[in-house]
Amino acid sequence: MRKPLIGVTGERFASGYSPLPNQDVHGLLRTYVEALIGAGALPVIIPLGLAEDDRRALAARLDGLLLPGGGDIDPALYGEDPHPKLADDVDPLRDALEIALIRDAADTGLPLLAVCRGVQVLNVALGGTLIQDIPSQLPDALRHSFSLRDAPRENLAHEVQISEGSRLAAILGTPIARVNSRHHQAARDVAPGLEVVARAPDGVIEGIELPGHPYFVGVQWHPENLQAIPEMKRLFVSFVEAATGRGA
Numbered sequence: 001m002r003k004p005l006i007g008v009t010g011e012r013f014a015s016g017y018s019p020l021p022n023q024d025v026h027g028l029l030r031t032y033v034e035a036l037i038g039a040g041a042l043p044v045i046i047p048l049g050l051a052e053d054d055r056r057a058l059a060a061r062l063d064g065l066l067l068p069g070g071g072d073i074d075p076a077l078y079g080e081d082p083h084p085k086l087a088d089d090v091d092p093l094r095d096a097l098e099i100a101l102i103r104d105a106a107d108t109g110l111p112l113l114a115v116c117r118g119v120q121v122l123n124v125a126l127g128g129t130l131i132q133d134i135p136s137q138l139p140d141a142l143r144h145s146f147s148l149r150d151a152p153r154e155n156l157a158h159e160v161q162i163s164e165g166s167r168l169a170a171i172l173g174t175p176i177a178r179v180n181s182r183h184h185q186a187a188r189d190v191a192p193g194l195e196v197v198a199r200a201p202d203g204v205i206e207g208i209e210l211p212g213h214p215y216f217v218g219v220q221w222h223p224e225n226l227q228a229i230p231e232m233k234r235l236f237v238s239f240v241e242a243a244t245g246r247g248a
């Protein structure tokens, strides 16, 4: 069977590779690439800064779109001033590219899986807002912002409750999952048309879907780091299956 082509938005950073230090890189973390390959897909990078025509031309060749984790989203995009705890990693090019891709995917039925920042940006793209900093704006919340210095990437930080009848519940096959957690932001007001399908015990939004779309699922955790857990592998496999069906 033809393997589906999955576009993953890249991020910009300076290389730490010693023979070529401080080169500008359009990168993808290996974990996303390997989870997609492991689920039977062909991943390709969507570079930042594409002209609109080129972005549409590239998206038209894709069978699915993966929105990976990353930095904070410019709060101006949901009508707010920056909170003092907003990170300094806002990338306007990435915000603009992902918002355009998400709006098109919502309209065209292109299968979409969003991870961490991805679920936040899809909410903003369709008209929602974010909590800019959970520890300061929601002081009674659980700890969600484990860094990779604090804990391994597969560290299961908290539970999530999955909504009965949701696509996510059907994929995971369980009403409660234990997940990793490396975010200091989360969706606050959910965009019109979107549905919250997973929450942490403190109420923080951990999963969002677009009902009626062939496959439009966002999770706040990092399933790409949890591929040894069958439920989390199924999340990638189900996405790749939806993308495979697209060309059929």
Ligand code: MN
Pocket: 144, 158, 180, 181, 182, 183, 200, 204, 206, 220, 221
């Ligand atoms: Mn969390």
